[in-house]
Structures are given as structure tokens and as C-alpha cells.
Amino acid sequence: MKVQRFEWAGAGATARAVRDWSAEASPPVEVDSIGSLVREGGDAALLALTKRYDAPEAEITRLRVEVGEAAAALEAIDGELREALETAAANIRAVAVAQIGEEKRVGLPQGHSVCLRDVPVGAAGLYAPGGRAAYPSSVLMTALPARAAGVGRIVLATPPGPDGAVHQVTLAAAALCGIEEIYAVGGAQAVFALAYGTETIEPVDVIAGPGNAWVQEAKRAVYGTVGIDSLAGPSELMVIAGHDTEPEWAALDLCAQAEHGDGALLVAAVEEHILDAVAEATERLAALRPGVSGAAPLALVHVPDSTDAVDLCNAFAPEHLEIFEEDAALLAGQVTTAGCVFAGRWGATAFGDYAAGSNHVLPTGGSGRFTGPLGPGAFRRRISTVELDQAAASALAPTVDRIARAEGFPVHGESAMIRR
Numbered sequence: 001m002k003v004q005r006f007e008w009a010g011a012g013a014t015a016r017a018v019r020d021w022s023a024e025a026s027p028p029v030e031v032d033s034i035g036s037l038v039r040e041g042g043d044a045a046l047l048a049l050t051k052r053y054d055a056p057e058a059e060i061t062r063l064r065v066e067v068g069e070a071a072a073a074l075e076a077i078d079g080e081l082r083e084a085l086e087t088a089a090a091n092i093r094a095v096a097v098a099q100i101g102e103e104k105r106v107g108l109p110q111g112h113s114v115c116l117r118d119v120p121v122g123a124a125g126l127y128a129p130g131g132r133a134a135y136p137s138s139v140l141m142t143a144l145p146a147r148a149a150g151v152g153r154i155v156l157a158t159p160p161g162p163d164g165a166v167h168q169v170t171l172a173a174a175a176l177c178g179i180e181e182i183y184a185v186g187g188a189q190a191v192f193a194l195a196y197g198t199e200t201i202e203p204v205d206v207i208a209g210p211g212n213a214w215v216q217e218a219k220r221a222v223y224g225t226v227g228i229d230s231l232a233g234p235s236e237l238m239v240i241a242g243h244d245t246e247p248e249w250a251a252l253d254l255c256a257q258a259e260h261g262d263g264a265l266l267v268a269a270v271e272e273h274i275l276d277a278v279a280e281a282t283e284r285l286a287a288l289r290p291g292v293s294g295a296a297p298l299a300l301v302h303v304p305d306s307t308d309a310v311d312l313c314n315a316f317a318p319e320h321l322e323i324f325e326e327d328a329a330l331l332a333g334q335v336t337t338a339g340c341v342f343a344g345r346w347g348a349t350a351f352g353d354y355a356a357g358s359n360h361v362l363p364t365g366g367s368g369r370f371t372g373p374l375g376p377g378a379f380r381r382r383i384s385t386v387e388l389d390q391a392a393a394s395a396l397a398p399t400v401d402r403i404a405r406a407e408g409f410p411v412h413g414e415s416a417m418i419r420r
Helices: 011-023 032-053 067-076 079-097 136-149 168-176 187-196 213-222 247-258 272-287 306-316 328-332 349-354 390-406 410-417
Strands: 002-006 104-107 113-120 123-127 153-158 181-184 206-208 237-241 265-269 297-302 320-324 340-343 380-387
Touching: 002 011, 002 272, 011 265, 011 297, 011 306, 032 187, 032 213, 067 168, 067 181, 079 136, 079 168, 123 136, 123 187, 136 153, 136 168, 153 187, 187 206, 187 213, 237 247, 237 272, 237 306, 247 265, 247 272, 247 320, 247 349, 265 272, 265 306, 272 297, 306 328, 320 328, 320 349, 328 340, 340 349, 390 410
Parallel strands: 002 297, 123 153, 123 206, 153 181, 237 265, 237 320, 265 297, 320 340
Antiparallel strands: 104 113, 113 380
16 A cells, blocks of 8 residues: 655645645546447447457347346345345435425515426436446445436446356346346446447436446546536545544555545544554555555645644545544534545444445545535436516516616517516
8 A cells, every 4th residue: 555644734735735646546548439439339339348348258249138137136145135235225215315305486576486396317327337346335326316316217337247247236236226227338338328329228318326437537528418426436535533543443444445446545633643553554454455455545644633634624525534533523514525424433434335325426536526425416407487477577577678788689688578
């Protein structure tokens, strides 16, 4: 694990220095060539790309997974695993449903009203990482908010394993969520297929879900053709370590996030010996765990005060934040940019990754400054309905006329004034 200590230079400057250093672990990728192949070659290109990147030894002849395969997988998985998935699904569903708002009508002084309501998009494309590993949690985290949003058509794309088949646990999670349209295709090519369509895959309206750098760059490339949830890339964790922090607990939390790859890891502490203890434990435990990325960048910052640690967090905008302080709840209330906050020593990020009910599709790379966790809102769009009677139109028309003429659009003004 790469470890670097940063001198305190104020919240903003320190956050930028850590972010720049961490980004060195994630070199830029190019996806335009893949997009061109998918748009020009359709299904044939997807099959060739799937064989090249995911299953070179397998015979790849179809993209769609029959719905019966998912149902059979759900029946076949271990009973305790199914119970765990059902518990996680219930919690995720409850949190998602709680986010659906009611229709609002705003009455205005001129006598008219504006009605605001949210409606679901027509089709959502979900991406769940896969290949050599299975990520049923990502299926739950994306599908259940889409269901709560009321989306009619939900499509799952996930890469097959080396044998050309989607992992059984991923299929089981899809069946648990009632997904009937599943495609064994991954990477940037899956995103382009969902956005533009092929002979087999009908395009969707919104694409959501986590993925590697190629997936995120493809989402960036198709934004505008479709909506996207966010750019949820390599996993990040910041820890604010107080005087009573258990170094091995914090170290395991950091190592757990490093299992995802080379995302940014940051520890801030007021006391130097706590910072040193967490760093030592993290390096020691990471070396004993083969699944932990050895290239994961761990940044250490000695902060003057716990409030400076919160300021650093708000400038850095980490995907996850853990606060190991006695006044964790108070400090958590001052956090404005983290994707998900875990307040107190019992709140490991792993709970949020799987079963707490919060969503693990979170903003990374500092994008928490302008977006938040995946929820039903990513799959809904707002419609405004304006209702004016004759009196309201008469009262409002002169205002419209004056502004329209000031902007050089006199016919707009005429259109309003004729209704007086």
C-alpha cells in the first residue's frame, strides 16, 4: 500500500494535494473506440467485445439471459445467503420508498398555480460489475430504487465470467428484484449498448450503477443521450480518527475499501500517535490479505482540530466518511459533501456497502460537491403544470410583456397580452 503524509496547508489546499496524489493510481482511459464499435457493429460487436474482454475461452453466442435462469439461480443458492440478500433488500427498499415525495401545488399571487409532480422514466439500464467476481449487492442497490421510483422497464447489464455465463448469485439477486431483462455484457460496451441500442437491446432513458474507469468514462460519454446517476468510480474512504480510535478497526475498514481497487484512502487525526498507529495497522493487515490492492494510496493528514478534519472532508468530498470521535453525531451534522457518513465506532462502511439500507452507489472523485447517493430520484423526472384562469392571465401578462420586450422577443409579449 502506498502511504504518503501530507502537511496541513488548510482544508482546501490539503484536499487538492491529496486528490491529485490519489489520482495518480488511476490513469486515464479512452472509450471512444469502443463506442464506435458498438454503434456501428451492434450485437456482433458486443459479442466480439465480450469474448475479448470477459470470456476469451468461451463460445459467446447470445447476449440475453433467459429470465428462467435467474429464477432457478434464486432457488439454488445457499439458504443463508438468500436470507442475507432478502434482509439487505428489505432495508434498501424501505429507505428507497421513503424518498418518494408527494405532488405539490404552489398558489401564486396573480391567482394561478404551478403543480409539481415527479414521474418515472420509461426505462432504466442498470450496470452491475461482474466477470471473475459476483456483485449481487450492486443489483439490489440499483434495482430497488428503480422499482421504488415506478420505472416500468428495468434492464440489467453485467459481464459474464470466463465461462461465458453470469454468476449465479448475481442472477439470484436479479430474480429477487423481479428483473426480467438481463444481458451478459459488461464494460464500456454495455453502457454504449444501453444508451444507443443494438438489434437485441432496446435503448434506455437512464443508466445507473458502479463500475471501473471504463464504465464511468462511457457513462460520461453518453450523458446527454441518456441520463446517468453519477460517476461512481473507484471506492474512497476518509476516516476522522479520534483519541480512542481502535487502530485495527480503522485499518480493516481501510483495507476493505482497498479490496475494490486503487481508490483514495485518507486518514485525518489531531493526535500524531493515532495517525501513526492507524497507518502501521493498515500496512500490516493489508500485507496479510491478498485481495487488498497493494497500490491503494493511503494519505495521512495531521489536522489542528476535529473541526479542521470536517473542513478537510467537505473540501475533499469523499465517497465514504467514518467519524471515530466521541462527538461523532455532532460532527456528522457539519458534513456537507460526503456520499455517506458513518458516525461512531460501530459504523463500518461495510454495513452501508451491503445491508444497512443506505445506497452504496455514491459519488467519487470529489463529485459529492454536487451530487449524492443513488436513489429513486435518479429514475424520476419533474413535470411542471401551469394553470391560469382569465384573471391570472390578465394580471401576469404585463409582467411577461415587459420582460419579453427587454429581451428582444416582442411576440412573446403579444402572446401573453392577447389573453388580457
